[in-house]
Amino acid sequence: MDLGLAGRHVLVTGASRGIGFACVQAFLAEGAKVTMLSRDETALCAAAQSLDAGGRVLWRAADLRDPASALAALESAEAAEAGAGFGPLDVLVNCAGAARRRPPDELDAAAWNDAMQAKFFSYIHIMSPAVQRMAARGAGCVVNVVGAGGKVANPTHLAGGAANAALLLASAGMAAAYARQGVRINALNPGQVATDRLRQRHEAEARLASLEGRPPPAAPGAALPLGRPAEPREIADMVVFLASPRASYVTGATIAMDGATTPMI
Numbered sequence: 001m002d003l004g005l006a007g008r009h010v011l012v013t014g015a016s017r018g019i020g021f022a023c024v025q026a027f028l029a030e031g032a033k034v035t036m037l038s039r040d041e042t043a044l045c046a047a048a049q050s051l052d053a054g055g056r057v058l059w060r061a062a063d064l065r066d067p068a069s070a071l072a073a074l075e076s077a078e079a080a081e082a083g084a085g086f087g088p089l090d091v092l093v094n095c096a097g098a099a100r101r102r103p104p105d106e107l108d109a110a111a112w113n114d115a116m117q118a119k120f121f122s123y124i125h126i127m128s129p130a131v132q133r134m135a136a137r138g139a140g141c142v143v144n145v146v147g148a149g150g151k152v153a154n155p156t157h158l159a160g161g162a163a164n165a166a167l168l169l170a171s172a173g174m175a176a177a178y179a180r181q182g183v184r185i186n187a188l189n190p191g192q193v194a195t196d197r198l199r200q201r202h203e204a205e206a207r208l209a210s211l212e213g214r215p216p217p218a219a220p221g222a223a224l225p226l227g228r229p230a231e232p233r234e235i236a237d238m239v240v241f242l243a244s245p246r247a248s249y250v251t252g253a254t255i256a257m258d259g260a261t262t263p264m265i
C-alpha cells in the first residue's frame with residue numbers, strides 16, 4: 001500500500017530510542033524526510049548515524065519541558081534556507097515521554113508536577129506552535145503516542161496517567177478546533193511495549209508488590225492476551241498509517257493498541 005508519505009517532512013520527538021526511533025525507521029522506509037528530536041545530543045547523533053538514510057535525516061537536541069527550546073527546535077527544523085532544515089512540517093509525531101512510575105505513597109507535589117512537565121508539557125510545548133503553523137498553511141497532521149494509562153488508572157502510574165488523560169483531551173479538542181484548517185490530530189494508546197520504559201514499570205510494580213507483601217509480578221507481557229508486549233515497530237506501523245493521507249478522515253480519535261488487555265468498547 002502506498003501511504004503517500006514520500007518526500008514529506010516528519011518531526012519525531014523522543015526519536016533517539018524506543019517507540020520514537022521505531023517511528024523514524026518506519027517513516028524513512030516510506031520515503032519521508034525525518035527530523036529527530038530528543039535531549040541527549042550524543043545519543044541522538046548516534047541513533048541518526050545508525051540509520052542508512054542518505055540525506056533524509058536531521059536531528060535537533062532540545063528539552064521539550066522548556067517552551068522556548070521547543071519553539072527554537074521547531075523553527076530550526078522548519079528552516080529551509082541553505083539546507084538548514086527540511087522546511088515546513090507535514091507531520092509531527094510526539095513520543096518524548098519520561099514520566100516516572102512510583103507507588104502512590106511516593107507521590108508528593110513535586111512528583112505530580114514532574115509528571116506533568118515530563119509527559120504533558122513536553123508534548124504541548126511543541127504541538128501547540130506546530131499546529132498553529134500547520135493551520136496557517138492549511139495542512140498538517142499530528143500523532144501523539146500517549147498511553148493506555150490515560151484511560152485506566154494504574155496505582156504505579158497515577159501522575160503519568162493523569163498527564164496522559166490531559167493529553168488525550170488536548171488531542172481530541174485540538175483536532176476539533178483545527179479540522180477546518182486542514183490539520184488532523186490523533187492519539188495512540190499503546191499498552192505494554194518492549195522498551196526500557198517497560199523494564200522501569202516492571203521494577204516499580206515489583207517494588208509495590210514487595211511493599212504490600214505480594215509475590216513479584218510475572219515477566220513483562222506474559223499475562224497479556226497476546227502473551228507478549230507490543231514491539232516498537234508495531235506501534236510505529238500504526239503511527240505511520242495515521243500520519244498518512246490514507247487516514248484522511250481519521251481525526252480526533254484515540255486508538256487503543258493494548259492487544260485487548262482492557263477489552264472495553
Ligand SMILES: NC(=O)c1ccc[n+]([C@@H]2O[C@H](COP(=O)([O-])OP(=O)(O)OC[C@H]3O[C@@H](n4cnc5c(N)ncnc54)[C@H](OP(=O)(O)O)[C@@H]3O)[C@@H](O)[C@H]2O)c1
Pocket residue numbers: 013014015016017018019020037038039040041043062063064065095096097098099118119122145146147148189190191192193194195196197198
Ligand atoms: N514503552 C511502553 O510500554 C509505553 C506504553 C505506553 C505509552 N508509552 C509512551 O510512548 C512514548 C515513548 O515511550 P518509549 O518507551 O519509547 O520511551 P523511551 O524509550 O524512554 O524514550 C523516550 C524518548 O524521549 C526522549 N525524551 C525524554 N524526555 C524528553 C524531553 N523532556 N525533551 C525531549 N526529549 C525527551 C528520550 O531521549 P532523551 O532522554 O535523550 O531526551 C527518548 O528519545 C512515551 O510518551 C511513553 O509514555 C510507552
